[in-house]
Amino acid sequence: xxxxxxxxxxxxxxxxxxxxxxxxxxxxxxxxxxxxxxxxxxxxxxxxxxxxxxxxxxxxxxxxxxxxxxxxxxxxxxxxxxxxxxxxxxxxxxxxxxxxxxxxxxxxxxxxxxxxxxxxxxxxxxxxxxxxxxxxxxxxxxxxxxxxxxxxxxxxxxxxxxxxxxxxxxxxxxxxxxxxxxxxxxxxxxxxxxxxxxxxxxxxxxxxxxxxxxxxxxxxxxxxxxxxxxxxxxxxxxxxxxxxxxxxxxxxxxxxxxxxxxxxxxxxxxxxxxxxxxxxxxxxxxxxxxxxxxxxxxxxxxxxxxxxxxxxxxxxxxxxxxxxxxxxxxxxxxxxxxxxxxxxxxxxxxxxxxxxxxxxxxxxxxxxxxxxxxxxxxxxxxxxxxxxxxxxxxxxxxxxxxxxxxxxxx
Ligand SMILES: Nc1nc2c(ncn2[C@@H]2O[C@H](COP(=O)(O)OP(=O)(O)OP(=O)(O)O)[C@@H](O)[C@H]2O)c(=O)[nH]1
Ligand SMILES: [Mg+2]
Numbered sequence: 001x002x003x004x005x006x007x008x009x010x011x012x013x014x015x016x017x018x019x020x021x022x023x024x025x026x027x028x029x030x031x032x033x034x035x036x037x038x039x040x041x042x043x044x045x046x047x048x049x050x051x052x053x054x055x056x057x058x059x060x061x062x063x064x065x066x067x068x069x070x071x072x073x074x075x076x077x078x079x080x081x082x083x084x085x086x087x088x089x090x091x092x093x094x095x096x097x098x099x100x101x102x103x104x105x106x107x108x109x110x111x112x113x114x115x116x117x118x119x120x121x122x123x124x125x126x127x128x129x130x131x132x133x134x135x136x137x138x139x140x141x142x143x144x145x146x147x148x149x150x151x152x153x154x155x156x157x158x159x160x161x162x163x164x165x166x167x168x169x170x171x172x173x174x175x176x177x178x179x180x181x182x183x184x185x186x187x188x189x190x191x192x193x194x195x196x197x198x199x200x201x202x203x204x205x206x207x208x209x210x211x212x213x214x215x216x217x218x219x220x221x222x223x224x225x226x227x228x229x230x231x232x233x234x235x236x237x238x239x240x241x242x243x244x245x246x247x248x249x250x251x252x253x254x255x256x257x258x259x260x261x262x263x264x265x266x267x268x269x270x271x272x273x274x275x276x277x278x279x280x281x282x283x284x285x286x287x288x289x290x291x292x293x294x295x296x297x298x299x300x301x302x303x304x305x306x307x308x309x310x311x312x313x314x315x316x317x318x319x320x321x322x323x324x325x326x327x328x329x330x331x332x333x334x335x336x337x338x339x340x341x342x343x344x345x346x347x348x349x350x351x352x353x354x355x356x357x358x359x360x361x362x363x364x365x366x367x368x369x370x371x372x373x374x375x376x377x378x379x380x381x382x383x384x385x386x387x388x389x390x391x392x393x394x395x396x397x398x399x400x401x402x403x404x405x406x407x408x409x410x
Pocket of ligand 1: 063064065066067068069070071072088089090091094095096115116170171172173174216217218219
C-alpha cells in the first residue's frame with residue numbers, strides 16, 4: 001500500500017519540488033489502480049486535495065491612520081465597505097489592534113487590518129513582534145500621500161525579518177482630481193508617473209532599497225497598478241501559495257479569471273481519479289453516488305472562486321444596483337448563481353452526451369494509462385474529466401459576462 005503524499009506548506013518550497021511531488025503521487029495512484037487497490041488510490045488523492053484546501057495565507061495590511069488600510073482590506077476581498085463582513089472604514093474608525101478578516105469565500109485566506117506603527121507608538125521591531133510578524137506571508141504598507149519615516153523604518157525591519165512587502169499608494173482618484181484642478185495642462189499618465197516616482201524617491205531617501213510602489217484606487221481596482229500588484233505578489237510567492245492567492249483575488253479583469261480557471265483546471269485530474277477509484281468498486285450505484293458527492297463540492301468551489309455563488313451574486317446586485325435578474329440573465333451555466341445540490345448535479349450530468357464523454361477519453365488519457373485499469377474506472381475518469389472541464393469553461397465565460405455587465409454601467 002502506498003503512503004499518502006502530503007503537500008508541504010513551507011514557503012521555501014519551489015515549483016520544481018511541487019511538480020516532483022505531484023508526479024510521484026500520480027505514479028503511486030496509478031500503481032494502486034493497476035493493482036486494483038482502489039482504497040489506496042482514493043486515500044492518496046483525498047489526502048492531497050485536503051492538504052491543498054488547508055494551505056493558509058495571512059496578509060498584513062499596515063500604514064498610517066486614515067491611509068485607507070481598512071478600505072484596501074475590503075477591496076482586496078471584493079466586498080463593499082457597507083457589507084456586514086467588511087472592515088469598518090471612515091474618518092473616525094481607527095484600526096487600534098490587529099484585526100483578522102477571513103476572506104468571505106476562502107476561509108483559509110485572512111487579511112489582517114493592522115494599526116499603523118505611529119498609532120501603537122512602538123518602535124518598528126517591537127511593533128512587528130507585537131503583531132506576530134512570523135505568521136504573515138507578506139505585508140502591504142498603505143499610504144495616501146508620501147510614505148512617512150515610520151513607514152520606511154517598518155519596511156526596513158520587515159525586510160530584515162526576511163518578509164516580503166509592497167507599498168500601496170492609495171486614493172489615486174483623489175490625487176488625479178486634485179491634479180486636474182491645479183494643473184494648467186493636465187496629463188493623466190504623466191501625473192501618475194510623478195506620484196509613483198515621488199513615492200519611490202521618498203522611500204529610497206529614507207534608506208529603503210528598490211521599493212515596489214503600486215498606485216491604487218478603491219473603486220477602480222482594474223485601473224492603475226492593482227493588476228501589476230496582483231501579478232507581482234503572485235510571481236513572488238511559492239507555487240502552492242500562488243494558487244491560494246489567485247483564487248482569493250477579486251475578479252478585476254479577464255486575466256484574473258483566466259488564472260483562476262488554470263488553477264482549477266490543474267486539479268481536475270485528481271477529482272477524475274477519485275471518481276475512477278470509486279468506479280472500480282464492483283457495487284452497483286456506488287460510482288454514481290460517489291461522483292455526485294465529489295461534484296457538489298467541486299462545483300461549489302468553482303462558484304466561490306469565480307464569485308458566482310448565490311450570496312456573491314446577491315451582494316453584487318446590491319453594491320452595483322444592477323437588478324439580480326439582469327445579472328442572472330448573462331449567466332449560461334446551469335449552476336451559476338445557485339446553491340449546488342445533488343439534484344442539480346444529477347441534472348447537469350444527464351445533459352452529458354455519450355459522444356462528448358468519448359472525446360474526453362482522448363484528453364484524459366494523457367493523465368492515466370488505461371492498460372490494467374478496469375474499463376468502468378477508465379470511463380468514469382473520462383466522463384468526470386470532461387464534465388468538469390466543460391463546466392469550468394462555461395463558468396469562466398459567465399464570470400467574464402458579469403464583469404462586462406458591471407463595467408458597462410460604470
Ligand atoms: N476616494 C477614495 N477614498 C478612499 C480610498 N481609500 C480609502 N478612502 C477613504 O479614506 C477614509 C479612510 O479610510 P480607512 O480605510 O478607514 O483608513 P484606515 O487606514 O483604515 O484608517 P484607520 O483605521 O483610522 O487607521 C475613508 O473615508 C475611505 O472611504 C480611495 O482609494 N479613494
Ligand atoms: Mg481602519
